Amino acid sequence: MWAEILVIVIKVVVVSSVLLTLVPIMVWVERRGAAMIQDRLGPNRVGPFGLLQPIVDAVKLITKEDLTPSGVKGVDRLLYLLAPSIALVVAISVFIAVPFGFDPGLKLFGHAIDGFIVAPNLNLGILYIFAIASLGVYSVVLAGWASNNKYSLMGGIRASAQMVSYELAMTISVVGVLMVSGSFGLQDVVLHQSGTWFGFIPRWNVFPQIIGAITFIVAAFAETNRLPFDLVEAEAELVVGYHTEYSSMRFAAFFMSEYVNMVTASSLIVILFFGGWTLPGFATPAGWLGALVSIGIFAVKVAFFLWFFVWVRWTLPRFRFDQLMALGWKTMIPLAVLNFLLVGAGMALRNL
Amino acid sequence: MAFLVAHFTQIVFYVLALLAVLGGIGVVTFKNPVHSALSLLGTFLMVAGLFVLRHAEFLAAVQVLVYAGGIMVLFLFVIMLVNVKKLQPEAVFLSAQAPMAVLAGVLVGALVAFGLLAGKLAAAGGVPAALQTVDGKVLGNTEAVGWLLYRQYLVPFEVVSVVLLVAMVGAIVFGLKSASLDRGEGRAER
Numbered sequence: 073m074w075a076e077i078l079v080i081v082i083k084v085v086v087v088s089s090v091l092l093t094l095v096p097i098m099v100w101v102e103r104r105g106a107a108m109i110q111d112r113l114g115p116n117r118v119g120p121f122g123l124l125q126p127i128v129d130a131v132k133l134i135t136k137e138d139l140t141p142s143g144v145k146g147v148d149r150l151l152y153l154l155a156p157s158i159a160l161v162v163a164i165s166v167f168i169a170v171p172f173g174f175d176p177g178l179k180l181f182g183h184a185i186d187g188f189i190v191a192p193n194l195n196l197g198i199l200y201i202f203a204i205a206s207l208g209v210y211s212v213v214l215a216g217w218a219s220n221n222k223y224s225l226m227g228g229i230r231a232s233a234q235m236v237s238y239e240l241a242m243t244i245s246v247v248g249v250l251m252v253s254g255s256f257g258l259q260d261v262v263l264h265q266s267g268t269w270f271g272f273i274p275r276w277n278v279f280p281q282i283i284g285a286i287t288f289i290v291a292a293f294a295e296t297n298r299l300p301f302d303l304v305e306a307e308a309e310l311v312v313g314y315h316t317e318y319s320s321m322r323f324a325a326f327f328m329s330e331y332v333n334m335v336t337a338s339s340l341i342v343i344l345f346f347g348g349w350t351l352p353g354f355a356t357p358a359g360w361l362g363a364l365v366s367i368g369i370f371a372v373k374v375a376f377f378l379w380f381f382v383w384v385r386w387t388l389p390r391f392r393f394d395q396l397m398a399l400g401w402k403t404m405i406p407l408a409v410l411n412f413l414l415v416g417a418g419m420a421l422r423n424l
Numbered sequence: 425m426a427f428l429v430a431h432f433t434q435i436v437f438y439v440l441a442l443l444a445v446l447g448g449i450g451v452v453t454f455k456n457p458v459h460s461a462l463s464l465l466g467t468f469l470m471v472a473g474l475f476v477l478r479h480a481e482f483l484a485a486v487q488v489l490v491y492a493g494g495i496m497v498l499f500l501f502v503i504m505l506v507n508v509k510k511l512q513p514e515a516v517f518l519s520a521q522a523p524m525a526v527l528a529g530v531l532v533g534a535l536v537a538f539g540l541l542a543g544k545l546a547a548a549g550g551v552p553a554a555l556q557t558v559d560g561k562v563l564g565n566t567e568a569v570g571w572l573l574y575r576q577y578l579v580p581f582e583v584v585s586v587v588l589l590v591a592m593v594g595a596i597v598f599g600l601k602s603a604s605l606d607r608g609e610g611r612a613e614r
Contacts, residue, residue, distance in 0.1 A: 148458070195564045199485040206493025210465075213500050217458060225504060232501040236494055243489075256566055 075183040082180070083190045088164055095331045096126030102382050109386040130324075138320040141219065152218035156318065156325035159211035162204060163329035163336070169200045170339050171259045174349050174356055174366035187259060188367065197256035201340070202243055205295070208333070209235040212297075212304055215326070216314035227313020231304040234294060234396060238301075241404035242291035245284040248415035249277050249344050262348030274352035278345040280418070284411035285345040287404050292337040294400070296330065299385040303393055338377035339370075346373055437477055444470035457503045461496060468492045482566040 100115075100123060107114025115122035140152060173188035186192035194200055209231055216228020250256060253264035267275045278285040294301040305313045315326045342348060349356075349366035356362040391399070428435065447470060450463030468491045475484035573581050 148456075151458075151462075196481050196485050196566070199482070199489070199566070203485045203488035203493065206489050209493070209497055213497065213504075214462075217500075217504055229501060229504050232497045232504075236497050236501075239493070256564075 075181040079180050079183050079185055087167060087190050091164060091167060091332050091335060094335055095328045098331045099126045105382040106386045133321055133324045136320040138322060141317050148218040151214045155211045155215035156322040159329035160325045162208040163332035166201055166204045166336050169194055169197060172367060172370050173363055176358055176362055178363060197258050199256055206239055212314045219317040221317055223310045224314050224316050227304050227310050237400040238291045238294035241287055241408045242295060244408035245287040245411055247412040248281045248284045251415055258343050262343055265347040266350040268352045274347055276347040281411055281415060283407055287408045289341055296333045296337050298381055300388040300391050303396060334378060334381050338374045341377050342373040440470045440473045461499050461503060465492055465496045480565055482569045
């Protein structure tokens with residue numbers, strides 16, 4: 073009983089602290105990466121290679137004044153204060169259904185750790201992730217509305233339209249993967265992708281389902297509000313949209329949730345389409361060593377996609393809003409449907 | 425403590441049900457339409473919790489994904505787009521819709537009462553395993569719902585989807601008509 077609770081507590085603490093520690097690291101990667109792409113130096117004053125810059129930024133954000141536009145009529149104070157909390161709570165609680173390593177039946181304090189996932193017995197798997205992630209839009213919409221500011225409101229309205237549209241494409245593009253692996257559980261999805269075809273092509277879903285992988289990745293960019301889909305913020309037109317009025321740690325909550333969402337999105341891309349913690353031709357060693365190696369492989373793959381997010385952000389320009397909607401409804405959704413029809417046809421032909 | 429452990433399900437049920445009903449009352453009593461919409465969102469989430477309590481995890485996930493994450497967001501979108509805050513609230517408590525609303529309420533109540541009296545609802549709710557069994561094998565709620573929808577209730581399922589399609593086409597036709605009327609043109613632009 074107590075060992076079980078202790079294992080769960082350790083999992084929760086480790087996962088949430090790793091997620092939140094990744095935020096300052098990603099901020100550093102983003103700023104230095106942007107500088108590299110734009111042929112500048114980037115932050116290099118604080119610590120070696122500017123590595124301590126995120127800590128200084130955090131101290132700055134904590135010590136800044138927390139302004140609320142409360143003197144203005146029409147600001148909804150309760151919703152204004154609630155919105156950043158929703159963003160962070162949703163971002164972190166999505167991750168409890170994400171498995172991040174191979175468990176060969178390890179025990180901790182005499183109790184099975186039940187896989188490297190916070191909630192192992194959640195038989196909904198990816199459905200839970202989509203359901204909770206779909207609530208994230210409320211933080212943006214409510215922040216935009218409660219600020220009582222025309223630019224913020226525009227950001228909120230854009231967010232509601234954009235996120236609902238791209239959620240459809242995202243959900244449909246996963247159907248093919250779920251059909252092939254026959255399970256909603258992400259651990260089963262990863263297990264299905266171990267091994268190779270013809271001895272050298274990894275059995276990753278990205279090869280047979282390249283259309284689904286592309287639509288999923290593009291939709292993931294739109295759902296995390298990253299460039300080229302950051303019309304919700306659009307500093308040039310909307311003065312950063314929904315969080316114009318926020319300052320101090322409330323602004324930081326939005327900022328952190330964006331990076332936590334990026335980590336979750338990268339993990340999902342790796343798990344669904346790039347074989348999770350498996351490597352072709354590599355047998356995971358037994359015991360704790362194997363578990364650590366599998367977590368390492370997973371982390372390297374996720375790190376690549378995190379860098380991909382940064383890389384794309386500083387390479388592509390922003391869409392116009394009508395282009396975004398046209399892409400979402402007229403290109404992404406038909407392509408995602410095509411992917412699952414092709415997968416279904418392939419499976420039916422094989423069973424003939 | 426022992427009481428809490430023994431009656432855990434009941435306690436959670438009553439808390440969720442109470443919050444769901446409070447949310448429903450909030451929808452009709454809040455003056456601000458955004459608050460009403462959020463109140464409805466709370467009700468949806470509490471109902472999802474009730475589904476989890478009855479081991480219908482798939483229904484709970486779909487409830488959150490479709491109603492809370494999709495439909496309510498579109499409600500908020502419309503409320504913000506037309507800026508309902510500026511509309512004057514009409515002090516109408518019992519409008520012309522009231523008799524219809526009472527009739528619908530009575531009919532739904534009668535349906536639930538009939539179900540309870542006939543023992544159908546109690547039987548379905550009393551055995552959670554029935555919601556997770558496919559062909560005698562326990563697989564999971566998602567599989568069980570899929571099995572029922574695509575095998576046993578395939579025709580009603582398809583009929584419902586056609587009805588939804590008709591509603592969607594109708595909405596688009598209305599939208600196109602009003603758009604072309606606004607512009608005074610014969611044909612709507614994109």
